[in-house]
Amino acid sequence: MWLEKIGAIEPFSGNLATCYNNINEEEALEWYKILTDKSVVFPKFQILNKNNLNGDGWLGASPDGVVEENVYGLPSEGVLEIKCPFFDGDINKAFPWKRIPLYCMPQAQGLMEILDRDWMDLYVWTPNGSSLFRLYRDVEYWDAIKTALDDFWWNHVQPAKELYNKSKFTDPLTQLRLLKSDIAFSLIDHCYCLEPMMAREVSLASDGLIAPIYISLSIIVHTLENPSINVPLMARPLPVCHLVLESEVYFQEDAGIHVMNMYMGVPQQLLYGIFDTGSAVTWFQCEKCASEVKYPCFNKTKSFSYSTIRCDDKQKCNTKYGYIKGCDELQSSCEFNLTYGDGSNAYGEMATEYTTFDWSRGASNNEYAITKQLYPDEPKFSYCISSDYDTINLLIFGPKANLKGQAIKMLKNALYDFYYIDVLGIKLNGERLAVTPSVFQMSDSGTRGFIIDSGTTLTFLALDAFEALKKKVEELLGPPTKYMIFEVCYDSGTFGKWWPGKTRPIIGLEFENSLFEFEESLLWENIPNSNDLECLQIVRSDVLISFLGSQLLLDVNVGHDPNNNLLKWLTWFQCNNLAYKSKFPWFNQTQSVTYSTIRCSNKQLCDTGAYGAIRGCDDLGDICEFKVTYQDGTNAYGEMATEDVTFDWPKDHVLVQYMFGCSWDNSIKLMGIIGASNNKYSLPKQLYADDPKFSYCISSDLKATNAVMFGPDANLKGDVANMFLNGYYDYYYIDVYGIKVNGEHLAV
Structure with missing residues (x-):
């Protein structure tokens, strides 16, 4: 079509399928009139916005007819579209449609919009019967389609047509390929995902089952034997998906x-x-x-x-x-x-x-x-x-930028358009350095402050801050060696000797509500051709501004939200699923049609009352967040969601709308944890709310596959020990009297 519209090839003149449709359209029209008892008017070709106020004179349509009916005594006009499917010329396959193909939807909604009608009768004729579908106008759907059409016409057809008419192109597909339309319409930030709704099974005298139906429509199915059977279906709104x-x-x-x-x-x-x-x-x-x-x-x-x-x-x-x-x-x-x-x-x-x-x-x-x-x-x-x-x-x-994670305040300057961040101080091994806060504060002139800059590799600190950091490191490790731009370098063998237990000092930036500590392996790097020196990747700035460079932000998802003056980052984030390589797969919620984020307004599912792990609203006041901290200090946090889960036991057992946490970040370096404690979010409680029993037996053979049994199948045979529940925590407390070694009680 693109080649046709720019004038590079002749317009489409038809094929066997369109010829078959044209031949049988008149007979199909007569059948429609008989079945509906409606008269049909045949308007001329019409363009969108007749007065062309919005520059839409390039977009038009020619309907098969316009029909009118009375609704509560008032006239209501609709569009008629007739289809005579070819079925590749095989009359044995020629039976009425039981659902509307997806490719018909843009045409149907376009006809209703261009002719300014609120509904359409889509009549499908075959030699072996026919079917009639009633569709209704969907403004939101049309807005999405119109955006794609505008992109195609103004950004692909018109520029290419102008260039094609000016110059001699022998191969426009190659020479003008940049202007050729992409099926994804790369400049469109949303599209419609037409997901099928599960239609009811309806017994008809002939065409028994209505298949999945798309968008908001009620269906009228007609056959030669049953010319007036009405089968209304519940309307379902279309979900919107975003192109990335x-x-x-x-x-x-x-x-x-x-x-x-x-x-x-x-x-x-x-x-x-x-x-x-x-x-x-x-x-x-x-x-x-x-x-x-x-x-x-x-x-x-x-x-x-x-x-x-x-x-x-x-x-x-x-x-x-x-x-x-x-x-x-x-x-x-x-x-x-x-x-x-x-x-x-x-x-x-x-x-x-x-x-x-x-x-x-x-x-x-x-x-x-x-x-x-x-x-x-x-x-x-x-x-x-x-x-x-x-x-x-x-x-x-x-819209698809990843803005999840810890929120950091960004500052705007009237003179410069850098991304200034609100750094309060700098810490080494958890101790705040003696640096005047004004060193990091953004000045009105923009010549002082802390900037995040992906185009700068190293991190630069303003003079006072760098000297304080260098002095503190020297107190711990002794006098450093200078190598090129790096002023804080040590022989690799120094680490561990001077400071046992933690090989290299850990440095972090302090913000209003958080501390961002840099990854040790990124903070200290072995410099090539330096006689095995490891150097601190923070260097002296020659100006009053400090710069946070890209080196210390590796494996960190950085999200910029300029409209809300927020910077967000997630440490230990799976960059392209490769930052942490695991033998186990990760869950990609964007590929699941049943995934649903729990909103913080849903107090039943986002229950902050009894469970400390459920934190409630995120900083945008929308998503229900969770954060779990374990005994060893590791943690995980993210958003609460529901999802359908399938188990191997019983055979293909499905737990619908299972509540779980979809982690944005975790320090455990695992792909997930199955919660089985004593609260409503745990797996046993969600599987068998009234009978949350379970049992497991883990073999000493580490290569063995073991079973966890839930509910009625749980094996509760054997010795019995008392178990207690606590009003604050949902752990399983057991009644232990003491501990013995070789049969002798320890003095505990």
Whole structure:
């Protein structure tokens, strides 16, 4: 269709199926009139929004007819659509539809919207009988479809058509492939998932069973033998699912940075850049590309869609940002000039271009950032970079960004668009360093504070803070060795000798309600070609600003929510399911249609009264959270949810809406724990609420498969010991009198 609409091929003229439909449509129309006793009017071709106020003159439809009926004495008009299925020419298969195929839904809702009618009769005729479906207009469904159609027309057809008419393309599928529509409509942030509802089984004289039905509709099934049987079905709203706009992030070892790739221009050119939350503008080298550069430059002269932003375009050439300089010397193109913290810089002209996303670069908090251009109203994004440098990581934009975890306050500055975070102090081995709080506080000028910056590898501390940290480490480990930029280095053999029990000092940032301690293996790294030195990955900043770099955030999911001034992170997060490699699978709730998050407003399921593990509302006041801390100090937290669980015993036994915790983060390095204590959330209680018995026998043969028996099947034979319940905790307390060694009571 895309090739047809841009004028590259002739319009579709029909095939055997459409020819068969046209031949039999007149007979089908007569049958519809007989069965419904309705008259049919045949309107001309109509376009959406007749007055074309919204620029929708490109979208129209031609119905098979318009029908009218009286509802409570008032006229009601609907659309008629007739289908005569071809069944590949096999008349033995030609029987009336028992359900509406999914591919008919956009057409049906489009016809109702374009003709401004509230319902449709979809009549399906075959030589062996017919069926009639009544559908109703669904505005929310149409809004989703219209968004996809707008994207197809304005972002794929119109630009390609303009380029195709200007230039001679011999192979538009290849030469204009960047503008070819993707089936996922990559710029659409939501789509409809048409999930079947379980329809009732209805006994009819001929066509006995109504199969699963889609969207809000009641069905009228007609056959030649039973021309007037009504079978109403309950309406079910359509769930909305979100497409994930995501990019891939790679590690470039020789530079110590994370780069991402994308395609730009028409035809496409493959480019690479650094993912940088501290950079205001996405830019690429377009001229003077040095031969020694590892990655390709962008050749704007080879792109049909490249367009320079003119300096008189005040909307796009916005000089309120210091790096947008306005007019060049020739008073034509809009110039930019960026200078980074290490003194490096880039300058050139601002432009617009078509891009295909495998990645993105400039991601700070302004209108030129990729996050703002993708989702102006909801510029959220999240990323999780694995410490396994061979891993390809994901950067996720928009509604599906992962914003779960510990919330950290972000601060906005009137002059700079960096992501400032509200750091209160720095701790070493749990002890707060003697650093004046103002060292980390953001100043009005933006020249002091603490910035999180994915484009900076190391973490830089302002002078006073770095000196305090260095002094404390020296007290513990002795005088350090300096190596290049690293001022705190020790021979690998030093650790353990100077400080037994915990080999390396643990350092963390203190926030209002939390302490974020850096992973030991990331905090201290062996430096190549340094005679086996291990160096602290925190270095001195040459300015008053401190920078939290990407190295100390490996294996941490970082979520940015600029609209709410929040930064969220999860430690020990499974970046692409690879950060922690386990022999057991993890649960992907996004792949389950029965998964349902428990809301904190549901006091029956989100019961904070008796169970300390259920924390109630998250910081957004929506999701019911849990947090479990075990005796060894390990913990897990996340959201409470319900899910259908199937057991091998009894055969294919299903526990519907099983309440459990879906963990966002845990320090146990396990894939899950099956709770069996004495509360309503435990597995025994949910399986057999009135009879929560269970038994288990674990073999000393570690290779054996063992059984846990619940309810009536539990084996309760043998010696009996008293068990007590506590009003505060749901453990199983047992009545122990003492302990013996070789038959002798210990003096306890």
